[in-house]
Amino acid sequence: MSYSIAFLGPKATFTDLAVSRLFPDDAKIPMATIPECMDAVVDGQADLAVVPIENALEGSVNITLDYLVHEVNLPISGEIITPIQQHFMVHPDNDIPSFVPDVIYSHSHAIAQCHKFLHKELRGIPCENTTSTAAAAQLVMEQPGKKIAAIANELAAAEYGLAITRPNIHDFSHNHTKFVVLSKSDIQYENCLATRRGDKTTLMVMLPADHSGALHQVLSAFAWRKLNLSKIESRPMKTGLGNYFFIIDLEMKMDEVLIPGAISELEALGCNVTLLGSYPSFMVEKSVDIAEIHSKMM
Ligand SMILES: O=C(O)C(=O)C[C@]1(C(=O)O)C=C[C@@H](O)C=C1
Numbered sequence: 606m607s608y609s610i611a612f613l614g615p616k617a618t619f620t621d622l623a624v625s626r627l628f629p630d631d632a633k634i635p636m637a638t639i640p641e642c643m644d645a646v647v648d649g650q651a652d653l654a655v656v657p658i659e660n661a662l663e664g665s666v667n668i669t670l671d672y673l674v675h676e677v678n679l680p681i682s683g684e685i686i687t688p689i690q691q692h693f694m695v696h697p698d699n700d701i702p703s704f705v706p707d708v709i710y711s712h713s714h715a716i717a718q719c720h721k722f723l724h725k726e727l728r729g730i731p732c733e734n735t736t737s738t739a740a741a742a743q744l745v746m747e748q749p750g751k752k753i754a755a756i757a758n759e760l761a762a763a764e765y766g767l768a769i770t771r772p773n774i775h776d777f778s779h780n781h782t783k784f785v786v787l788s789k790s791d792i793q794y795e796n797c798l799a800t801r802r803g804d805k806t807t808l809m810v811m812l813p814a815d816h817s818g819a820l821h822q823v824l825s826a827f828a829w830r831k832l833n834l835s836k837i838e839s840r841p842m843k844t845g846l847g848n849y850f851f852i853i854d855l856e857m858k859m860d861e862v863l864i865p866g867a868i869s870e871l872e873a874l875g876c877n878v879t880l881l882g883s884y885p886s887f888m889v890e891k892s893v894d895i896a897e898i899h900s901k902m903m
Pocket residue numbers: 613617618619620621657660666689712714715736737738739782
């Protein structure tokens with residue numbers, strides 16, 4: 606089976622690296638934004654989209670959750686967790702030892718992941734958001750005369766010919782991002798290069814309005830069935846202050862008894878429950894060989 610994959614581009618984003626582990630031989634379509642990735646699947650331009658959903662240091666990627674819940678109806682068909690290493694890079698034409706940038710560019714999540722480094726070492730230098738880390742690297746490559754720098758990964762430095770002057774500037778070493786695969790149909794992971802961790806099921810739960818103890822009752826529907834939750838996240842419904850929905854991840858595949866039983870119990874409590882997907886979970890254990898991935902990209 607071969608797929609066309611919409612991903613947050615341009616070439617050499619962290620999302621691109623995640624795609625290279627999940628679908629090493631498939632056709633990739635770079636998109637400028639996360640909503641554009643999802644729209645490409647809805648419109649039939651791509652078979653699936655791979656988008657970031659959560660980072661270990663910075664939390665949820667809100668645009669992914671919100672667009673998935675409010676704007677498109679695309680099941681989650683898989684997830685992959687990858688290590689994230691952020692590097693500070695500049696155009697090699699600069700006099701590197703004395704170089705201090707006027708502006709630092711990167712994706713907002715990447716900037717947030719390097720907050721301590723930026724605060725301690727480059728205090729006062731403005732940071733500007735780009736649509737992705739690779740977009741920042743591309744921008745620095747295209748403007749050699751400007752005193753600018755990017756925060757991006759090693760693959761982006763290789764792809765856009767930049768010099769990494771400060772490697773590993775993320776604030777905590779255990780930096781990981783989770784990406785989800787979104788598709789209208791079931792996906793086969795025949796050539797996947799990552800390790801399979803198990804299965805997950807994701808539910809969206811809307812509580813009945815202003816009902817005391819509702820969240821406690823929701824959690825107990827999972828607890829007494831011994832269903833292991835790995836995440837519970839609340840996001841605004843966007844219908845008024847105080848109205849929230851919950852995204853709940855269960856550490857198991859959809860079954861015929863326990864999860865349907867929990868869903869029926871929640872519905873009896875007046876909750877609205879939507880199944881967002883039941884899917885395999887993958888993990889990239891160690892840093893990947895960037896030279897090998899880069900040579901395959903050429
Ligand atoms: O900009 C990229 O390279 C992305 O793939 C996006 C993204 C994100 O949205 O969180 C992915 C992983 C990192 O956490 C930083 C940025």
